[in-house]
Amino acid sequence: MEFLLIPLCLVMLVVLFSLKNIVRAEFKRLDNQLWQLRQEITSWKKEQVPVESKPVSVAPDSPPIAPVQPEPTTAPEPFEEPVAIPVPVEPEPTPVQRDYWKSGFEVVGETEKEEEVSAEVAFSPVQHEVQAPKPGFFDRHPDLEKFIGENLVSKIGIAILVMAIAYFVKFAIDNNWIGPVGRVAIGVLCAGVLIGIGHYLRRSYHAFSSVIVGGGIAVLYFTIALAYQQFHLFPQSIAFIIMLVITVFAVILSLLYDRQELAVIGLVGGFAAPFLVSNNSGNFRALFTYLSLLNAGLLLIAYRKNWRLLNLLAFVFTVLLFGGWLATAPATLSTKDYMAGFWFAILFHIIFFAANVAYNIRRNQSFVAADFSMILSNAALFFTAGLILLHRMQAEHLQGLFTIAMAVIYCLLSFIFFRNRKVEANIIFLLIGLTVSFISLTAPIQLKGNHITLFWATEAVLLYWVHVRSRMPLFRYTTALVWGAMMISLMIDWEAGAGLLTGLYAGITTFALFYLVRDREQRLIGYIVEIAGLLIFYISGILEIDRRIDAAAGQQSLMMYEMAYTVCFSGLLFLLRNYIRIFQVQKYLLASIIAFTLFYFFLLTSNVFHVQAEILQAGKSLVPFLWYWLAGAVVALMIAWFSRMVYNNDPLLLPLGDAAPWLLVFCSVLLLSIAGHLLVNQIFFSPTHSLSDLQRIYLKSGLPILWGGCSFVLMWQGMRKKWKTLRIISLSLFTLTLIKLFVFDIRNISVAGKIAAFFCLGVLLLVVSFMYQRLKKIIIEDEEKPSV
Incomplete structure (x- = not known):
């Protein structure tokens, strides 16, 4: 056992010696920075001295007699007083609170563009902090050598050190030099040494100390897991509690050091703990309860720190664990088990929504694209999980109610945020968009057939009416999407043979939308909506005729x-x-x-x-x-x-x-x-007069008589209306009739037909000639109606 202390002491001496060199280099760098700052301050003071000694900026409005009798003793006083008197700092102007927040949605008699601009201003009365774009890697680390020497090398070094300790412990274990308790004690001791060194260096080497502390926490996790899985030194409950304590300890250190890396290490260890001490019992209730407590702790961190990476990792790990359980759940699970999973899904959804909005609302900061993506992903995944769980509980009839409940929840959230003046407009628009989306999804989920079309048709009109009342462009875009979905659903209904009432209702709502659109949108949009409404009416009627008329009636009928x-x-x-x-x-x-x-x-x-x-x-x-x-x-x-x-x-x-x-x-x-x-x-x-005979007689005898009569009426109207073009058309028709009669109809025509045709045409031509003679004056003066 004493032999093992020699390598350990050597390792610690190497670490301390390297730390000494790093400290010395850091002190040297700080001295250089202080010297540069002193030089900049000195140069800045030199630049400011001439500006303060100019008399022109002190008394620009002095009377013209002042330069005639100057007093040399009091001359410097006017220049010193303005410098000595402190300039009063005006308080920051309070943002103007518009009546829009008090009265809600109002209708103002302005143009549409002015209304949309006013809506945007009204939704953001509080000036939010505009976050500058994040600098790139080379912007943050212009000196690549410095980054490698101070940052990357330290991380690689701690990783190698952890591996060295692990290999040493493994070597000692393989040769039976250390018993189970000693092995665990060595791991805990090494972790404690690393955490102690990191804590000691936390003020001088912020980043380096965080890396060392993170390595110590990782050693603790693996040591406790080894003690439980390999050596069975304590039961599962004790191992689980120890890992939970390690996680809490890591989170506390991350908050004290203000380092996101420590929180990430603690989070990863916290999510790995159930698997490190698992006995494969399949107790999902215990697992989800632990995840709920872990994510609740994350919510507390999110309220104080804007660590988006932490939120993302927790969300991803939770989705993977919950989705994995949902995908591999055994068939023996009862409805009660799925109901428990449903309540856990609700709890996770609430926690992650609060974690993604808590810090920005508390600190009055603007939301970024990552926040919107997290909120949308949270809503979409929870909605999907809810539908799957309801299906497995054989409660498909409640899926529509679940969807509308989601819409109500986001509607209430948008109203609460709307009343809170610290919340920017973008997050409110996002919540309203989610509300509209879930309302639109209610129809295809709960309803069947043409009821979906009826629902979406009504919703499109209501959404645009809300746009008119609220002047929010979001409702204008969602109206277009819902109306387009309604048209697609209507075509599906037509293909399925839906009744006439569905098409009529869709046409009526489209024309109602046209009446709202025509004075507020571009003319082209109004034309499109109007034509679409007419086509809906027309096609619905045509399809109803095709459906009602019996096929036996024939294609011609x-x-x-x-x-x-x-x-x-x-x-x-x-x-x-x-x-x-x-x-x-x-x-x-x-x-x-x-x-x-x-x-x-x-x-x-x-x-x-x-x-x-x-x-x-x-x-x-x-x-x-x-x-x-x-x-x-x-x-x-x-x-x-x-x-x-x-x-x-x-x-x-x-x-x-x-x-x-x-x-x-x-x-x-x-x-x-x-x-x-x-x-x-x-x-x-009749049986004696076939259709072919009647057609021949009509074309050769009846048609010239009819055309002659038409020519006479045209001539009479042209003279009566003094319209020369009409009289020319009449003469042209007379000419065409005569050509037809004498070229085509004179052959193969009965005597009675010839007599009737020639008699009628002759009489008409004489009458026309007589009318021209009697109305000669009108024709000469040419007072006819101007032609088009």
């Missing part, structure tokens, strides 16, 4: 229903926009919708004749055909509105130019031609 719905939808928009004025649809948007409707209506004309043939020949239902006539009436109403715009030279038609009247006449004549053909088929169809 289904297209008739869809065409009729499209036309009626556009007509309803036109009616609500121009007469009832419920929906303030933009004029350009309405014109585009009507143009598309007319094109779609005329494009599906061929399907109308197929449906009519099936009705007349096969005796199918007349309902699709009636829907077409309703659509035709709506199209006629649109054409009438179009003609009014053309006559009034509406600025909306400026891109069309002179083509607008021609386009109007083309649509009108085409609609009348189709309607006349359908009426002829419906009235004169």
